[in-house]
Amino acid sequence: MNTITLADLHLLNIQTIRDLEANTINEIPHANLIKKAGKATANLAKQLIKKKALPALILAGPGNNGGDACATAAELAKDGYSVIVILCADPEKYSADGKKAFDKALSRKVIFKNSDALDDLLKLDFSIIIDGLFGIGLKRTISGSYEKVINGVNQLAHKKQIFILSIDVPSGLNADTGTLVTDDADKNVAVKADATITFIANKPGLHTADGKDYAGEVIVNDLGIQSPVTEESKLLLNHASRFNFQLPERKQNSHKGSYGEVIVIGGDKGMLGASVLAARTALYSGAGKVNVSLLHPAIDYDTLHPEIMYKDAQHLQMKEEIVVIGPGMGHSDIAKTILSKALSSEISLVIDADALNLIAANKELNDLLMGRTASSILTPHPLEAARLLHISAKEVQQDRCKAALLLADKFKCVVVLKGSGTIITDPEGRLRINTTGNPGLATGGSGDVLAGLCGALLAQGLNSFETAQLAVWLHGAAADTLVEAGVGPIGMIASELPEAIRHCLNAFVDNQRLAN
Ligand SMILES: NC(=O)C1=CN([C@@H]2O[C@H](COP(=O)(O)OP(=O)(O)OC[C@H]3O[C@@H](n4cnc5c(N)ncnc54)[C@H](O)[C@@H]3O)[C@@H](O)[C@H]2O)[C@H](O)CC1
Numbered sequence: 122m123n124t125i126t127l128a129d130l131h132l133l134n135i136q137t138i139r140d141l142e143a144n145t146i147n148e149i150p151h152a153n154l155i156k157k158a159g160k161a162t163a164n165l166a167k168q169l170i171k172k173k174a175l176p177a178l179i180l181a182g183p184g185n186n187g188g189d190a191c192a193t194a195a196e197l198a199k200d201g202y203s204v205i206v207i208l209c210a211d212p213e214k215y216s217a218d219g220k221k222a223f224d225k226a227l228s229r230k231v232i233f234k235n236s237d238a239l240d241d242l243l244k245l246d247f248s249i250i251i252d253g254l255f256g257i258g259l260k261r262t263i264s265g266s267y268e269k270v271i272n273g274v275n276q277l278a279h280k281k282q283i284f285i286l287s288i289d290v291p292s293g294l295n296a297d298t299g300t301l302v303t304d305d306a307d308k309n310v311a312v313k314a315d316a317t318i319t320f321i322a323n324k325p326g327l328h329t330a331d332g333k334d335y336a337g338e339v340i341v342n343d344l345g346i347q348s349p350v351t352e353e354s355k356l357l358l359n360h361a362s363r364f365n366f367q368l369p370e371r372k373q374n375s376h377k378g379s380y381g382e383v384i385v386i387g388g389d390k391g392m393l394g395a396s397v398l399a400a401r402t403a404l405y406s407g408a409g410k411v412n413v414s415l416l417h418p419a420i421d422y423d424t425l426h427p428e429i430m431y432k433d434a435q436h437l438q439m440k441e442e443i444v445v446i447g448p449g450m451g452h453s454d455i456a457k458t459i460l461s462k463a464l465s466s467e468i469s470l471v472i473d474a475d476a477l478n479l480i481a482a483n484k485e486l487n488d489l490l491m492g493r494t495a496s497s498i499l500t501p502h503p504l505e506a507a508r509l510l511h512i513s514a515k516e517v518q519q520d521r522c523k524a525a526l527l528l529a530d531k532f533k534c535v536v537v538l539k540g541s542g543t544i545i546t547d548p549e550g551r552l553r554i555n556t557t558g559n560p561g562l563a564t565g566g567s568g569d570v571l572a573g574l575c576g577a578l579l580a581q582g583l584n585s586f587e588t589a590q591l592a593v594w595l596h597g598a599a600a601d602t603l604v605e606a607g608v609g610p611i612g613m614i615a616s617e618l619p620e621a622i623r624h625c626l627n628a629f630v631d632n633q634r635l636a637n
């Protein structure tokens with residue numbers, strides 16, 4: 122975990138990459154980035170290829186991504202690999218460097234076919250499939266022969282277990298948003314890569330929304346172009362090895378009051394479990410004291426965790442504790458009254474689930490949240506985020522980074538937009554995309570666990586943005602350790618997370634101590 126550099130975590134959007142590329146070409150007229158990209162891709166492919174006797178299949182599209190593909194073919198051929206390229210382009214229309222790469226590949230006996238040969242090629246076996254159809258220049262829905270080629274190689278790779286390496290971006294994916302470039306919701310045309318070698322810098326769309334499913338493992342090669350990155354850089358991947366904050370030391374001479382107090386408010390009829398899960402997690406993640414206040418007080422004792430105290434929701438002081446509000450809270454008038462009291466208080470809040478829905482539906486609560494001076498962390502899933510922004514969940518998912526930034530700006534809060542590649546933002550526009558987690562977390566209650574974890578970290582003295590970063594990372598890391606142990610992704614349940622979170626949290630603290 123200590124080998125990750127800040128540069129590895131730096132994310133750039135397409136426009137910034139284009140600007141950097143243009144500056145480089147202006148300053149170094151013969152930079153030949155395509156040649157460099159081809160070399161880097163071929164070097165990686167050589168490490169990935171297990172059966173050198175089989176040919177490599179390379180897809181080359183009409184833009185510079187296709188140029189990179191031809192340069193890769195030329196490099197592999199130089200080292201004795203047999204290479205077949207499906208050329209979906211007129212090479213006469215390539216850029217000068219792209220044409221040079223094509224000519225070089227041709228001179229090195231690379232076999233070029235067009236998409237008419239697809240059906241015959243799909244009967245063969247290959248050492249690797251390298252996707253250079255489209256990169257950051259893809260504009261419209263992929264159709265016609267491009268669509269046939271993509272669907273064909275996806276199926277072939279799946280059937281024959283052939284590794285797919287995408288160049289720069291899996292063809293079909295938007296590198297900014299992680300959505301598929303399509304105007305037809307029923308059409309999912311994109312290369313499903315096992316790995317992506319991406320150039321100049323890492324890109325947000327490879328890590329959120331559909332990005333993780335299509336890009337696979339992401340390898341960054343800067344092609345010698347420096348993109349300055351500092352701790353202040355706004356767009357980064359969220360990784361614990363780069364956190365520059367610490368939990369307070371656990372001194373021998375300390376007591377439960379040293380580690381803060383959390384109250385979880387929620388649990389209307391039929392939904393008590395949500396609050397109990399959040400409270401249990403707060404306990405397992407180090408809060409000194411943990412309370413539950415249920416709106417439907419059907420229980421006042423947790424037989425599994427008798428450490429948890431139960432308090433009457435309607436008579437809470439809300440003076441010093443950290444309040445996690447919303448899990449299973451429902452929409453009753455009492456819920457609104459208690460939420461209004463919490464929003465009017467001077468204490469730090471974690472606002473989740475039904476509390477978010479109530480705020481979205483009620484102007485008074487909305488205004489109270491907007492007017493808060495104490496800190497709040499909002500933890501919406503896409504539908505809750507959509508309600509708060511008064512747009513559709515689809516619009517949120519179309520650009521998750523933008524939606525999270527809008528929310529943080531609107532409410533002047535730290536926002537955790539959950540989902541694949543959870544996004545953490547703050548009102549200053551800092552944005553982190555999380556790197557841990559797996560589909561095992563797509564299960565009821567895992568959001569309650571995250572809310573409870575946030576509460577415990579706030580109680581131990583981290584600020585809201587630090588809390589959100591560490592909580593999201595730990596939550597995903599815990600799920601990853603469970604999957605490694607065979608507990609999921611299928612059938613992983615939220616109740617299994619708190620113990621795994623405790624393990625990951627202690628390991629995180631130990632690693633930080635060793636690193637310092
Ligand atoms: N900028 C860099 O960091 C470097 C970029 N390299 C590689 O180049 C691509 C970007 O190249 P560009 O030519 O701008 O775009 P594409 O290759 O992605 O494709 C554009 C090409 O495709 C046509 N097109 C767009 N959409 C469609 C569609 N739906 N159907 C058919 N045709 C479409 C469009 O008109 C263009 O002709 C980048 O990703 C890198 O791989 C460098 O080589 C390294 C540095």
Ligand SMILES: [K+]
Pocket residue numbers: 186252253254255256287288289290291292
């Ligand atoms: K590509």
